[in-house]
Amino acid sequence: MAAVVRASGTATSELKKKSLVPYLLLAPGLLWLALFFVAPIITLVGTATKTPGAGIGEFIQTYRWANYWDALTGASAQFGRSFLYAFIATLLALAIAYPLAYGIAFKSGKYKNILLVLVVAPFFCSFILRTIAWKQILGQNGPVYRTLLDLHLISSTTHLTASVPAVIIGLAYNFLPFMTLPLYGSLERIDPRVLEASGDLYANAFTTFRKVTVPLSMPGVVAGTLLTFIPAAGDYVNAEILGNPSTKMIGNVINAQFLNTQDYPTAAALSFILMIAISIMVMIYVRKAGTEELV
Amino acid sequence: MKTATRWFSRNLIRIYMVLGFSYLFVPVLYTFIFSFNDYVKSNLVWRGFTWNNWKQPCGVLDVCPALGNSIKIGLLATFIATILGTLIAFALGRYAFKGRAVTNTLIFLPMASPELVLGASLLTIFLNLGMNLGFWTIVIAHVMFCISFVVVTVKARIASLDPRLEQAAMDLYADERETFRRVTFPLVAPGIAGAALLAFSLSFDDFIITNFNSGTTITFPLYVYTHAERGLPAQANVIGSAMFFLALIIVVLGQVVSKKRKVGA
Amino acid sequence: MPDASTSAKGDLKLVNLTKSFGEFKAVDDLTLTIPEGSFFALLGPSGCGKTTTLRMIAGLEDPTSGKISIGSTDITDKRPYQRPVNTVFQNYALFPHLTIFENIAFGLRRRGIKDVKAQVDKVLNLVELPHLADRKPTQLSGGQQQRIAVARAIVNRPALLLLDEPLGALDLKLRRQMQIELKWIQTEVGLTFVHVTHDQEEAMTMADTIAVMNEGRIEQMGTPAELYDNPKTAFVANFLGQSNLIQGSIVDSDGDYHVVDLHGQKVKVLKSRTHSKTSSVLYAIRPEKLRIDTDGHIRPGNVFKGGHIVDVSYIGVSTQYQVEMPWGQEIMVFEQNDDGIPPLDKGDEVTLTFEPAFAFALDGSQDATAGSEVNPEEE
Structure with a gap:
């Protein structure tokens, strides 16, 4: 965002003002988001306070806000597990992705583009x-x-699958490209001369990395960890396929309550709590990391 | 001593990269290899090599209709999301207007929300409205989460555009419409193409949001997920591998073409 | 496109042109006439308002107030594509997705001109690059891109060609060559060129008339020689070349000359070269006009006594000395190395002499360092 305004520099006339055109351009897309993103989230908040009605899957709006508390206490273990797994998986992905991104940015020469394609390729x-x-x-x-x-x-009694490590490895694996690409983006922007300057000023390779490379790549670290942590915390596929009943994450609970037991209020309450919890964590994290530009 | 350390540090990164890429590609390779497995009921144990699965990718019930649904939904969602997202990107990249911050937040939030919440909340509203779940609810959901990615991709391209190019066009007697047609759009087009490719791959591969809003419609990821318990036919591996190679070819071709364009005839 | 473009011909007139960005006045009440067919340079440091002026002429920036006209046609409110004006942009802004041919043909096609091919070929020959017609801009060297940018603009035969720091991206040697070439093209096509630059040498090489801009205003305008020989402000004296400015006061008159007292030493300056309304002056002399005389050989004219050398830089064609005067100020002296005498040493006692006619005197209330500390690196 800020970049756009900055790019046009002194030329304020570049951004045309007082026109209806931007609103016409925005209208269809934003309307779609309003109807199918904002409205659903609001509905979610309302659904969460309903209580069971006569038939199965029927619910009446009674504004029972205590539903939120009940849902939270009922699934606190899964909440804790989700954030713990997501946290460890994010650290693991960071540890794997950083050297990978570093290598692509600085050590791959003309193969840079090919390697970048390979990072995203498993997605397909x-x-x-x-x-x-x-x-x-x-x-x-x-x-x-x-x-x-x-x-x-x-x-022969040991299991590699149906275990906590398997779930975490699966999570880290799934979101590795989300971690690698932003890291690459910020590493690639570092002027190699800055690194040489650091070496010139009596920093050894490790000190240069710690004092120059890492701080300069922080925007990538922040973006990458968010892009990994957020989907990982809400994921249930890895826990379902690679885990066992005691590795269930909050996603498994919400999924089951929506689609199997059809306890919509509890599922809605849990979804909303998950969203708020993640938003709060993201806000604290972003503030601590001191990065403003996310998009 | 110094050169030895340097050699080691340089190759340490290389070794690490090989390991990292192995981690990324082991499951893909596994999927590919097992697409040639002469399996009986479930494709779990290697029983010998065969071309049969590749010769008859639709040889198993439901797999090809599921693939067809995924492709139809993917194309439709990509088409709508690319148009809507590109319009927003131009508004953000080329105009000053009130409500920019709100717009940016609205674009950012869907990307920052867990898929589960997006899928669950959409399901809630569809249920409340009494809508029939199926093909169209999936399309609606996919367009919703693809828009933001399109906006971000196209906006980045617009931002990287040198404003002097458009000024030069205006200076050379092109009015606003001609400037857009001859200069702005051709230069932003690769970004739009990239955004469309991204949207399609997101839609094609989506499982969580689709699972909430699919009703009885089966897409390819849903097919794979539901059949995983009972044993997946190797045809699923065939389709997965084929999509992988197809996408790779498209991306590589795209790069070659754009490089050629840059370099010229 | 509407062909108001080719019909308007004549002098470019800027009348009371002002551009404000909030509180900041980038261009401040500028009034200026640029005669048809001239090569005109707007010279000044970064942020002096020269680029903003150029952009207003091109129509890329709307003036806050004032008027712009070409001949008798007012173009102030015209859109960029309605003006008979073309620009050679800084970094050229060649369309990366079009071939060189299509880049040059762009303006002709928009105007619906018929014989595009002939005109493009002609201008490609003019810039001596006909073999590059089918290439893309990224395949060209900086110097080639620069020439194509010029070709793309002049093919339209505008009433006015604007050049925004056109040579800024080129290395020194190429820049020299392009300066000569641009000057040649201008004479060849006979268009009015308005050239914006922070490089005084570039302006002096090419332009017939230079306007030195500072803080949104024109400090002084004239031919390169006029500006260099007889600057009217401290800013111009320091920005164009280098000057020694010494605080003093007019104490007497002697025919065509004022007698000026500089910290106890009396020197002369022509009345016609004195630009001060009061007796307080900045007495000015260019470093190359000063001669160093060691004891005994004092040449006639103005004399500065009691200096001693504090720094010597030998730079081949000349030697540059810093000479400290009795009142503490350091004076710069450039001596041609044409006499076979080895340079003087640090600490040597010297007397400086010069022809009185070379000196000039400026308003004494100015900052003597104005224009000398500006960073010539633009943008």
């Missing part, structure tokens, strides 16, 4: 298919399990 092979692939790779019949068993590194 269905997300569910890939998660199932992980399940089979790590599963009892899969190559990883077999090898570890043959090497006597694990016993």
Whole structure:
């Protein structure tokens, strides 16, 4: 946003003023978002305060705000788990993606574009298919399990799938491109001369990395961690496919209550709480990280 | 000593990159390999190589109709979202108007909300309105979450456009309409194409939001998910792999074309 | 397009032109006439309002008040595409998606001209790049892009060609070559060129008339020689070349000359070269007009006594000295290395002499450093 205004510099006439045109351009898209994003969220808030009616799946608006509290206390374990898993998965993804992005930005020469395409490429092979692939790779019949068993590194009673690490590895895997691309974006913008200057000013490679590279790549770190944490916290596919009943995340609960038990008020309350909780965390994080430009 | 450290640090990054890309591609490779599996009921254990699955990708019940739905929904949602999003991007990139902050927030929020919340809240309103879930509710949902990504992509392209190019066109006797037609649009077009590709891949691969709003309509990700329990046919692997290679070819071709354009004849 | 474009011909007139950005006045009540067919330069430091002036002439910026006309046609409220004016943009702004041919043909096509091919070929020959017609702009070198940008503008034969720092992106050697070439093209096509630059050498090489701008106003206007030889303000004296400005006061008159007292030493300056309404003056002399005389050989004319050298820089064609005067001020002296005598040393006691006719005197109430500290790097 700010960039656009800045780009036109002193030329304020560049942005045409007092015209109806921008509103006409905005209208259809924003109307769509108002109808199918804003209105649904508001409806969600209302649905959450309904109580069961006569038939199954029928609910009457009674403004029972305590529903929120009940929903929260009823699923506090899953909430905690969601944020914990998402947090660890985000750190894991950051640890994997940072060197990857760094390598693409500074060490890949003319292969830069190809490597960038490769980062996004797995997206094109269905997300569910890939998660199932992980399940089979790590599963009892899969190559990883077999090898570890043959090497006597694990016993036959150990499971690689249906476990907490499997869920977290799956989450980190799924959102890795979301982490890598913004990191690459901010690393790529660093002028290599700045790094040379740091070396010239008696910083060794590690100090240069810590004092120059990392601070300059912070916008990418913030964007990447948000793009990973937010969907990871709301995900339930990984927990469903790679987990077991004790790894259920809040997404599994909301999903089940919407689609199986049809307890819409509780599901709506949980969804809204999830959204608010994530928004608050994001706000605190962004303020601490001191980055304003997100879009 | 110094050169040894430097050599090590340089290659450390390379080794790390190889490991990172392996992590990214192992499941894709696995999916690809098992698309050739001569499976019986479930595609879990390797039973030998066969071309059959690739020769008959529609050989299993429901898989191709699901794929067809995904493609139809993807194209439709991409078409609508690209138009709506591009219009917003031009408003944001080219005009000063009141309500810019609100607009930006409205664009940002869907991207910052968990898919689950988007899907669940849409389902709530569809239920309240008594709408029949199915093809069209999926399209509505997909357009909704694709718009923001289109806006961000196209807006970035507009922002990177040198304002002097449009000024030069005006200076060379092109009025506003001609300037848009001859200079602005051709220069923003690659961004719009990229946004459309992104929207299609988001729509095609979406599971969570679709799952909430699909009713009895089955898309390809839904098919894969529901059949995962009972054993997935290798045809799913065939389609997944084929889509992967197809997308890769499109992206590479796009890059080659844009490079050629830049370089000229 | 509407062909008001080719009909308007004549002098460019700016009348009371003002552009404000909020409180800041980028261009302040500018009145100026640029004669048809001339090569005119607007010279000034970054932020002096020269680019804003150019953009207002092009129609890319709306004036806050004032009037712009070409000949008898008022173009103040015309859109950029309705003006008989074309611009060579800074960094050229060639359309990256079009070939060189189509870039040049752009304006002709918009105006619905028939023999596009012939005209484009002609102008490509003029800039000596006919073989590049089918290339894309990114395949061209900086110098080639620059020439294509000129070709794209002059092919339209505008009443006025505007050049916005056209050579800023080129390296020194190429810039020199392009200066000569641009001057040649201007004589060849006979159009009015208005050239904006912060580079005084560039302005002096090419322009017939230079207007030196500072803080939204014109400080002084004239031919390069007039501006250099007889500056009327401290800003012009310092911005165009270098000057020694010494605070003093007029104490007497001697025929065509004023006698000026500079910290106890008496020197002369022509009355016609004195631009002060009061007796308080900044007495000015260019460094290359000063001669260094060691004891015994004092040449006639004005004399500064009691200096000693504090710094010597040998730069080949000349040697530059900093000479500290008894009143503490350091005076710059450029000596041609044409006499085979080795440069003087630091600490040497010297006397400076010069022809009185070379000196000039400015209003003493000005800041003596105005225009000397400006960073010539633009944007």
